[in-house]
Amino acid sequence: MCRWIPILLLLLAAGPLRADDVLIRKGEYLVRAAGCVSCHTDHENDGPFLAGGRALVTPFGTFYSPNITSHPQHGIGRWSDDDFLRALRDGVAPDGSHYYPVFPYTSYTQLKDDDIRLMAAYLRTVRPAVTDVREHELPWYLFRRMMAVWKWLFFEPTEFAEMPTGSAEHNRGAYLVVIGHCSECHTPRNRFGALDVTRYLVGARSGIGDELVPNITPDRSAGIGKWSKDDLTYFLATGALPDGDYVGSSMAEVIDDSTSHLNSADLQAMAVYLKSLPAM
Amino acid sequence: MKSVHIPLSLLRILGVCALLVLPVPSGADEAENQIKYRQAVMKAIGGHMGASSLIVRGKVSHRDQLKVHANGLLSLSRDIAGLFPEGSDFGETEAREIIWEKWDDFRKAADESKAGIENFVRVVETGGDSDLAAAFRRVGKGCRGCHEDFRQKDE
Structure with a gap:
């Protein structure tokens, strides 16, 4: 019996640690x-x-x-x-x-x-x-x-605020797109540097490092309307564009440091949300 | 009709002017052609990547063609650094100057891409389909690794 005590104590000590x-x-x-x-x-x-x-x-x-x-x-x-x-x-x-x-x-x-x-x-x-x-x-x-x-x-x-009519997946995607702060680069700014939310995610001419940032609304010619949800999910996981090219510059960093670490359910949710936005 | 007499020295000057406006191949043209060639090869690589991606993700059923695409990638990526000779950094290029400033880092990234492709070819040829997705992701990581630091899209 005695020899179990240290093990029990160890387990007790490890219990809360594991929860943390x-x-x-x-x-x-x-x-x-x-x-x-x-x-x-x-x-x-x-x-x-x-x-x-x-x-x-x-x-x-x-x-x-x-x-x-x-x-x-x-x-x-x-x-x-x-x-x-x-x-x-x-x-x-x-x-x-x-x-x-x-x-x-x-x-x-x-x-x-x-x-x-x-x-x-x-x-x-x-x-x-x-x-x-x-x-x-x-x-x-x-x-x-x-x-x-x-x-x-x-x-x-x-x-x-969740959209009351949106599915749980849609709302999860909306939350992830907001906290992933996609709009900080993909939405144009006014001359004072404030986001022009009427043109949410339509792309911007001057991002960090003076990059051109693309339109990611579901417009078929200007945006990502021709991408399937699967294309989008795969892109967020790997950086692969549907034409076989691979993204570079700061979006490659976003893939490396952020989206490639997310589970596929979350990436799919982001795709569902982005595809539901008004095309511009 | 009275003939016009043009002095010899003026003729010489006119001759030199004529030579100056003739299209003569220059260093600038060579660099432009290098850039065009590089872009064409990159497009070809992108074509094989796009096709491979659809097969690997199970979107199309041309599994028997995957070998062709994998070997295409291998042939085209043998000397990626060789596509970037010094002096091909101006004009219509998306290549950033940092390529030549940090040449060793660039070479390393290009070699990493090649190693990923060699591994992909091995997996495709030995038929280990369960490893395909991971092997292909590694290839993509190689592409992304270079594009992240060394390419600036201008459109």
């Missing part, structure tokens, strides 16, 4: 789905995972992404769940300052609170890395406080 582990894996899945990895990892210079420093060249200047590893000083190691909720849902940093919308809180505001807590739980397990944060290179008039005005004009914290 499941939650952390869920958080990791959400971090992938929300597309955090590509911008917060400096792949080009082999930077540590999620340690930031990646240059994001935009029409408004060059931004350098922050470190979101668990490092207490350089990363987010000291953040509480509330800090995460405020950052993602309201675009406000723990010190109360406003984030530039290059951090897509305009989309993340629709993340569910429980999902944010899971993401936070995972991020606290990411190997801490030390990085020197570089200052953004912006024109003089784009200072942080200015963002309060920008947000007053163009941003409102929003809860994700």
Whole structure:
């Protein structure tokens, strides 16, 4: 009997750990789905995972992404769940300052609170890395406080709303397209950098790094109307376009770091939702 | 009728001008042709990839043709880096300058693509259909790996 006691104790100790582990894996899945990895990892210079420093060249200047590893000083190691909720849902940093919308809180505001807590739980397990944060290179008039005005004009914290007539699959797809922040590149912006939601996902001329971003509405000539749902799902998993070409540039990063990590039911849900949008 | 006398030196100048406007093959033309050839080969690779994808995903039943497509990919990808000679970085190209700046990285990515294709050919020829999807995904990853860093689509 005695020799079973240590094993029982071990099992007792391991029990809650395993439950935590499941939650952390869920958080990791959400971090992938929300597309955090590509911008917060400096792949080009082999930077540590999620340690930031990646240059994001935009029409408004060059931004350098922050470190979101668990490092207490350089990363987010000291953040509480509330800090995460405020950052993602309201675009406000723990010190109360406003984030530039290059951090897509305009989309993340629709993340569910429980999902944010899971993401936070995972991020606290990411190997801490030390990085020197570089200052953004912006024109003089784009200072942080200015963002309060920008947000007053163009941003409102929003809860994700399911479409009552949509299937569970459709609504899951809508949620994933929102948190994957597809629209941040695929929807054109006005001169102040706010998304023109009347032209949702019709493509944009000037994305990150001055790329042309294609129309992904179901229009048969301008968009992806000729793609089957299966084509779309396979594309999100592999980057294969229906004509045999393979996607490159920042969408290849999205496939590598985000969508190829999602399960096929979720990719299919995204395809169902995208195919249901108005063709433009 | 009075004949017009043109001095010899003027004739010479006119002759030189005539030579200047004649189409003479230049370095720029060579580079343009390299780019056109490269794009044609890439299109051919894309054709085999598109066809293979439909077979591997079970969308069409031309399994017996897969060998043709796999070997087509292999022949076309033997020397991908050779399609990018220095100087073929201007004009109508989607190739980014970084190819030549980081040539070793580019070569490595091209070799990785080739290794994926060689593996795919092996799987196709030995008939291990259960491994087909994974082998084909690896080929795609090779294509994507290069396009991600080294290609800039302009349309």
